Amino acid sequence: MDELINKRINEVLKGNQNAFEEVVTLFQHRLYQVCYRMLGNAQEAEDIAQEAFVRAYINIHTFDQKRKFSTWLFRIATNLCIDRIRKKKPDYYLDANVPGTDGLNMYSQIAASGELPEDEVERMELQERIHYEIGRLPDKYRSVIVLRYIEELPLQEIGDILKLPLGTVKTRVHRGREALRKQMGNI
Amino acid sequence: MNTCPEQIVHYMHAYLDGDISRDEERLLKEHLVSCKECKEIMNGLTESIAFIGSATNIKAPDSFVNGVMAQLPKEKSQAGVQRWLRSHPFLAAAAMFLILMSATLFSSYGNDQQFSVTKQPNLVVQGQTVLVPAGETVKGDIVVKNGTLRIEGEVDGNVTVIRGSNYMASTAIVTGKSEEIDKMFDWLWYKMKKTAKDIFPSSKGDVQDEK
Numbered sequence: 001m002d003e004l005i006n007k008r009i010n011e012v013l014k015g016n017q018n019a020f021e022e023v024v025t026l027f028q029h030r031l032y033q034v035c036y037r038m039l040g041n042a043q044e045a046e047d048i049a050q051e052a053f054v055r056a057y058i059n060i061h062t063f064d065q066k067r068k069f070s071t072w073l074f075r076i077a078t079n080l081c082i083d084r085i086r087k088k089k090p091d092y093y094l095d096a097n098v099p100g101t102d103g104l105n106m107y108s109q110i111a112a113s114g115e116l117p118e119d120e121v122e123r124m125e126l127q128e129r130i131h132y133e134i135g136r137l138p139d140k141y142r143s144v145i146v147l148r149y150i151e152e153l154p155l156q157e158i159g160d161i162l163k164l165p166l167g168t169v170k171t172r173v174h175r176g177r178e179a180l181r182k183q184m185g186n187i
Numbered sequence: 188m189n190t191c192p193e194q195i196v197h198y199m200h201a202y203l204d205g206d207i208s209r210d211e212e213r214l215l216k217e218h219l220v221s222c223k224e225c226k227e228i229m230n231g232l233t234e235s236i237a238f239i240g241s242a243t244n245i246k247a248p249d250s251f252v253n254g255v256m257a258q259l260p261k262e263k264s265q266a267g268v269q270r271w272l273r274s275h276p277f278l279a280a281a282a283m284f285l286i287l288m289s290a291t292l293f294s295s296y297g298n299d300q301q302f303s304v305t306k307q308p309n310l311v312v313q314g315q316t317v318l319v320p321a322g323e324t325v326k327g328d329i330v331v332k333n334g335t336l337r338i339e340g341e342v343d344g345n346v347t348v349i350r351g352s353n354y355m356a357s358t359a360i361v362t363g364k365s366e367e368i369d370k371m372f373d374w375l376w377y378k379m380k381k382t383a384k385d386i387f388p389s390s391k392g393d394v395q396d397e398k
Contacts, residue, residue, distance in 0.1 A: 017259060021252060028247040028251050029247050033246075037242075042248075046251065050255045057259050057260075150239065177200065177236065180232075184234075
């Protein structure tokens with residue numbers, strides 16, 4: 001896998017733009033998913049994930065091929081997501097459709113930005129509920145929880161992506177789990 | 188709960204992260220059997236992880252890849268040029284030289300619209316027409332730019348007309364070469380020959396001053 005990626009990257013470095021298409025195809029779903037879970041909004045996730053690929057392309061010469069490409073790519077994407085969350089004003093679109101997601105509509109969009117009455121939460125379907133609970137996590141914990149339990153990455157790799165020491169990653173995962181347990185409390 | 192050792196919560200997380208020692212794991216398990224509250228916390232943690240872990244994989248929309256490719260900066264051709272320049276430095280330098288040289292030549296062709304004629308005794312100038320009167324002999328070369336040259340007498344030298352016309356009467360005699368230049372290419376060739384001549388004067392030393 002890594003060998004194939006590096007081969008494509010070398011082609012991109014030689015000026016072959018089409019070789020990058022294969023790289024995008026390979027990583028599109030993972031990158032989109034992380035952005036979607038972190039931002040809670042399909043449209044924003046698509047924008048940010050695409051921007052992450054564009055930035056990766058522009059800065060491809062700075063990628064150290066001895067390292068893991070996915071880590072480097074995830075770092076670009078998570079940085080963009082964190083920036084976006086910080087700048088985020090309440091500009092979610094309640095009545096907009098969410099393309100490319102089955103069963104995730106209005107709820108999934110509100111998820112990242114606020115609480116819902118308990119009876120509505122109880123009426124949610126499982127996938128909606130999951131998305132809602134992730135969205136309710138504080139940003140700091142959300143990124144590690146998404147990378148740990150959605151992407152299923154090892155703690156060390158999460159540290160590499162977020163440029164955090166292993167100890168800090170552990171602490172955040174612990175607190176994230178704690179926060180999840182508390183906010184879900186009575187299921 | 189107050190009676191529970193503080194370590195227990197740490198053990199729970201260490202257990203969930205998979206980096207717990209055997210002794211710690213044994214202590215944790217023993218404690219969970221005896222303490223209902225801690226057991227509940229532990230269950231809550233495992234359940235919430237399992238809950239998040241059961242999220243279905245989300246896929247990017249179909250148009251995703253094309254969207255990215257459309258946003259990439261178009262630098263393919265630029266990169267190609269740069270690569271070519273890097274691998275052929277001498278050709279690049281030569282091409283640059285030619286471009287600059289031809290630029291100066293062409294610009295002087297465009298600007299050079301004025302009527303001018305080589306000054307020689309007994310040449311008659313009427314407006315834009317230069318006349319070599321019948322019976323007279325002009326010693327030396329004649330160059331006429333943007334004008335008409337009529338030769339009725341004799342010229343002892345070369346005759347050159349640039350962007351003009353040259354009429355020779357039946358009595359005309361030109362001892363040297365006679366040429367008319369009005370095409371860009373001819374003009375370029377003439378200019379190059381002249382430059383070469385100026386730089387390397389012929390051994391005969393018959394270069395005339397153009398004043």
